[in-house]
Structure formats: structure tokens, C-alpha cells
Amino acid sequence: MKKADLVAKMAEGAGITKTQAEKALNAFMAATEAALKAGDKLTLVGFGTFSTVARKARIGRNPQTGKEIKIAAKTSTKFTPGKNLKDLKAKAAKAPAKAAKKK
Incomplete structure (x- = not known):
């Protein structure tokens, strides 16, 4: 599964647009990266x-x-x-x- 496929599944499952789903996924990835860089667990x-x-x-x-x-x-x-x-x-x-x- 590629990122575009995941975004499409997220959009369908949450009842939102693909653009909104991609923004949510990008925000999740950024927050995860920031937490790991800070030495925290997620x-x-x-x-x-x-x-x-x-x-x-x-x-x-x-x-x-x-x-x-x-x-x-x-x-x-x-x-x-x-x-x-x-x-x-x-x-x-x-x-x-x-x-x-x-x-």
C-alpha cells in the first residue's frame, strides 16, 4: 500500500476529502517525528x-x-x-x- 492508497482509505473511512485525509496523515507523521526526536515514545x-x-x-x-x-x-x-x-x-x-x- 502506498501513501496515496492509505489517504484514500482514510478519507473513505472518516467521511472526509482526500485533501483533508492527507493533511491529517502529514500532521500525524510530523507529530510522531517530533516526539521521537524529543526522545519520547508514541x-x-x-x-x-x-x-x-x-x-x-x-x-x-x-x-x-x-x-x-x-x-x-x-x-x-x-x-x-x-x-x-x-x-x-x-x-x-x-x-x-x-x-x-x-x-
């Missing part, structure tokens, strides 16, 4: 949690040459799915197994 109950993870500097290897390289410290974004998304994943994993047994 928790949407049942959906998931956006947070940041600090990664330490370390020594790695170039897989082509085997030469050691320095990997700088950085902060990454992490998403932890909530209960509803975890349950969705579990249901999707069980469905193909049942279909395979029927054949």
Missing part, C-alpha cells in the same frame, strides 16, 4: 508503540574484503506492534497451515 493502544533506540559505535567487517571498519553510533526508530497487530500476525500464520492440511 503509544497507540492496540496498534503499537514507536520509540527510539540508541546504538553504540562498534567495529564491523566489510564482507567483500574482510577489512575492519568503524560503524558510528546512531539513534534508530523502533516499532513494537500492539496486541491487535500481534493477533493479526498469528491468525495470518495459522491460515496457510490449515489450507495446506486440506489438500
Whole structure:
């Protein structure tokens, strides 16, 4: 799904125009980015949690040459799915197994 598809689904589901839905989505993304930059977590109950993870500097290897390289410290974004998304994943994993047994 692309951003345009998401905007269309949001507009249809909320009964608003695509322009309004795109503004709402952009505002959500900006607010999420601002919260993460400030070091806060964003928790949407049942959906998931956006947070940041600090990664330490370390020594790695170039897989082509085997030469050691320095990997700088950085902060990454992490998403932890909530209960509803975890349950969705579990249901999707069980469905193909049942279909395979029927054949």
C-alpha cells in the first residue's frame, strides 16, 4: 500500500476529502517525528508503540574484503506492534497451515 492508497482509505473511512485525509496523515507523521526526536515514545493502544533506540559505535567487517571498519553510533526508530497487530500476525500464520492440511 502506498501513501496515496492509505489517504484514500482514510478519507473513505472518516467521511472526509482526500485533501483533508492527507493533511491529517502529514500532521500525524510530523507529530510522531517530533516526539521521537524529543526522545519520547508514541503509544497507540492496540496498534503499537514507536520509540527510539540508541546504538553504540562498534567495529564491523566489510564482507567483500574482510577489512575492519568503524560503524558510528546512531539513534534508530523502533516499532513494537500492539496486541491487535500481534493477533493479526498469528491468525495470518495459522491460515496457510490449515489450507495446506486440506489438500
